Each structure stands twice: as structure tokens, then as C-alpha cells.
Amino acid sequence: MTQIQTRSMSQGIDLEQGLVRSQAVAGALFFLFLLLHLSNILLAPLGAEVFNEYQRTVRALYQYPVIELVIVMIPIVVHAVAGVSLYFLRRGKKAVRSLRARLHTWAGVFLLLVIVGHVIAVRGPSFFYGVFPEFEGVSFSLWYFPAFFYPYYFLLAVAGFYHGSGGMMMLLRRFGILRMRQLPSPLIGLVAAAFLTSLLAFDGRLFEVPNQLEDDFGKLYAEILHLDINSPWK
Numbered sequence: 683m684t685q686i687q688t689r690s691m692s693q694g695i696d697l698e699q700g701l702v703r704s705q706a707v708a709g710a711l712f713f714l715f716l717l718l719h720l721s722n723i724l725l726a727p728l729g730a731e732v733f734n735e736y737q738r739t740v741r742a743l744y745q746y747p748v749i750e751l752v753i754v755m756i757p758i759v760v761h762a763v764a765g766v767s768l769y770f771l772r773r774g775k776k777a778v779r780s781l782r783a784r785l786h787t788w789a790g791v792f793l794l795l796v797i798v799g800h801v802i803a804v805r806g807p808s809f810f811y812g813v814f815p816e817f818e819g820v821s822f823s824l825w826y827f828p829a830f831f832y833p834y835y836f837l838l839a840v841a842g843f844y845h846g847s848g849g850m851m852m853l854l855r856r857f858g859i860l861r862m863r864q865l866p867s868p869l870i871g872l873v874a875a876a877f878l879t880s881l882l883a884f885d886g887r888l889f890e891v892p893n894q895l896e897d898d899f900g901k902l903y904a905e906i907l908h909l910d911i912n913s914p915w916k
């Protein structure tokens with residue numbers, strides 16, 4: 683092997699390590715927000731008031747301008763750019779990967795495809811118009827377009843939980859803080875069932891929810907997108 687080949691190989695390894703590190707740091711920062719966010723979703727079966735009170739409390743933290751940049755917006759961009767770059771860098775290298783490792787990647791790809799749309803859809807109205815979706819906004823979405831929002835929110839929550847917890851476990855194992863290799867399947871099933879219960883709660887299947895036609899978030903979207911929201915979308 684020539685000197686030039688050796689040097690470019692070691693530069694490739696340095697780049698790969700740099701990307702892995704950036705992705706891990708960004709993932710760990712975003713995990714702080716994800717913990718607050720997913721625990722919020724799991725509170726939906728306790729009612730709109732509990733859900734909204736918790737959200738208002740934690741929102742004061744994650745929407746504090748600098749904090750929002752450091753634990754939400756910048757980590758999303760860095761994590762996604764590093765992930766895509768690693769995919770291209772490692773393409774062609776053959777490696778046998780377990781089903782769980784492949785699921786981790788698929789969940790990440792799903793999140794990559796939907797996360798920007800989710801952030802724009804739920805953060806845009808509060809950022810530009812001061813209208814916060816809260817319990818009633820999610821409730822409105824499920825009432826207005828259930829065929830889309832049930833699978834979308836369910837997959838978003840499960841993928842976020844699976845990818846986020848898997849990534850965090852990898853990191854903790856690397857530092858010798860954790861021994862467990864992966865979450866037990868029954869626990870993942872239980873959490874998925876809890877997310878589904880939350881969606882049923884938002885949708886008014888567990889208790890009565892506020893009238894969706896009165897919701898400001900829905901009204902704002904109706905105005906912007908010229909939707910008729912007097913009845914669910916057909």
C-alpha cells in the first residue's frame with residue numbers, strides 16, 4: 683500500500699469518526715427534548731387539562747430561544763446530515779446487521795422523511811401566529827383526517843421512541859454505563875400500546891374532548907389552506 687493510499691484511508695476513518703461523534707452528541711441533546719415530548723404524549727389519557735398544563739410547563743424550557751436551538755433545531759440538522767453522510771461513506775461496505783440494528787436504521791429513515799414536516803406543521807403556527815396546537819390541535823387533526831393522522835402519529839411516536847432509546851442505549855454502553863444491549867420486545871409493545879391509547883384519548887374515544895370546530899389551530903389551517911372544516915375531510 684502506497685503512502686498516499688494509507689493517508690487517504692486514515693482521513694476517511696477520521697471523517698467517519700467525526701461524523702459518528704457529531705451524530706451521537708446531537709442525538710443525546712435531542713433526546714432531552716424527546717423525553718419531555720414523548721412523556722407529554724403519554725399523558726393524553728389523563729385528559730386535556732393535564733396534558734396542556736404539562737406541555738406549558740416544559741415548553742417554557744424547550745422553546746426558550748437558546749435552548750430550542752441547542753436541544754431541538756441544531757441537533758435535528760446535525761443528526762440528519764451526519765446520518766446521511768455516514769450512509770454514503772459506508773455504502774458498499776458489507777456488514778451483517780441484526781434485525782434490531784436494521785429496525786433502528788429504518789426508524790431513523792422514517793423520522794428523517796417526516797421530521798421537517800412535523801416541526802413546520804406544529805411549530806410554525808405558534809412561531810408565526812402565536813397559535814399553539816396543544817391537546818385540542820392534535821384532537822382536531824385526528825378528527826379531521828383520521829386515515830392519515832392515526833398511522834402518521836402512531837409511526838412517528840413509535841419510531842421516535844425506538845430510534846431515540848436505541849441510540850441512547852448505544853451511547854451509554856459505549857461509556858460503560860449500561861450493559862443491556864436492547865430493550866425487551868414486550869416493553870416496546872407496551873409503549874406502542876400506550877401511544878395508541880393516547881391517540882384514542884386525543885380523538886375523544888376515551889372521554890369527551892373539546893369541540894374540534896372551536897379549535898384555533900384547526901381554524902388557522904382552514905384559513906391558510908382554504909379547507910372546509912365543518913366536517914371531516916373526504
Ligand code: HEM
Nearest residue numbers: 723741745750754801804805814815816820835838839842
Ligand atoms: C404521537 C406523536 C406526536 C404528536 C401527537 C406530536 C405533537 C406535537 C405538538 C402538538 C407539538 C407542539 C408542541 C408545543 O407547542 O409545545 C410538537 C412539537 C414538536 N415535535 Fe412532536 N409530536 C409527536 C411525536 C414526535 C416525535 C416522535 C418527534 C421526534 C422524533 C417529535 C418532534 C417534535 C419537534 C422537534 C417539535 C418542535 C419543538 C419546539 O421547538 O417547540 N414529535 N409535536
